[in-house]
Amino acid sequence: GNLSTGTEFVLVGLSDAPEVRFLLFVLFLITYLATVAGNISILVAISTNTPLHNPMYFFLGNLSLLDVLCPTITVPKMLEALLLENKVISFHGCMFQLFFLIDVVGTEIFLLAVMACDRYVAICHPLQYVNIMSMKLCAHLAIGTWVAGLVNSLLHTSLVFTLSFCASNEIDQYYCDIPPMLALSCSSTYSRELVVPTVAGAIGGSAFLVTLVSYIYILRAILCMNSSEGRHKAFSTCGSHLTAVCLFYGTTICTYARPSSAYLPNQDRIVSMFYGILTPLLNPIIYSLRNKEVKCALRRVISQV
Secondary structure: OOOOOOOEEEEEEOOOOHHHHHHHHHHHHHHHHHHHHHHHHHHHHHHOOOHHHHHHHHHHHHHHHHHHHHHHHHHHHHHHHHHHHEEEEEEHHHHHHHEEEEEHHHHHHHHHHHHHHHHHHHHHHHHHHHHOOHHHHHHHHHHHHHHHHHHHHHHHHHOOOOOEEEEEOOOOOOOOHHHHHHHHHOOOOOOHHHHHHHHHHHHHHHHHHHHHHHHHHHHHHHOOOOHHHHHHHHHHHHHHHHHHHHHHHHHHHHHOOOOOOOOOHHHHHHHHHHHHHHHHHHHHHHHHHHOHHHHHHHHHHHEEE
């Protein structure tokens, strides 16, 4: 029969071998703590250092906040499953986990596109940058990315959790996500198979196109610079953002912009760990290692602590 809203799901995407399970627990716990510490350090450095109170670092602060939220949505439950062998998650718990995950992922997709536009204005129109990228506009853009992520998540969550789930309640993933939930449903998922990849592809493709066009203009402007020092600084500033974009877009588009019939549990678990765990860990490293201002601000924060 159909599973009701009182049903519990079982997350079966992790190893049952005791020795491997403990090693995974330690590994993911260290990774999670490092991710949270790194991104919170970036947030503190930006908020407490006046020279970093500009649009570029304002958006970077939003990115760091998202990179704290993304693993926090999935990793604690995964750690509980590894340590206590409690792989059960309630229907509503699963629904809220998927909702907040898609919200954060969607918001980050829009935010990375906005950050690309910010770099375009800074490099291609430096004299007008302060007037164009006012803090009021930046606040509106940031709020817009969060609202767009919320609307996108409401759409996908409603599409998934209006399905019927029969007989099996085992989710072949370490958290609740769209592809394994569609694969688990006993309802016809034809309409969802059309809507989910189409919306995900349109959002991801549009954001990627905006980013790509911005960087084409940025690259052209950098190559036209007379100063080698100016070119190096511009490449350094944009290179960190472009690295983060490639990591995030590549893994999320691979996961969501395709039908659930192409869902491969083992492969998808690895891909999902890239955007859900590794990318939030790498972002603070990428931005701090390639940015002298951030490194100096982080040193001041660490010295004060």
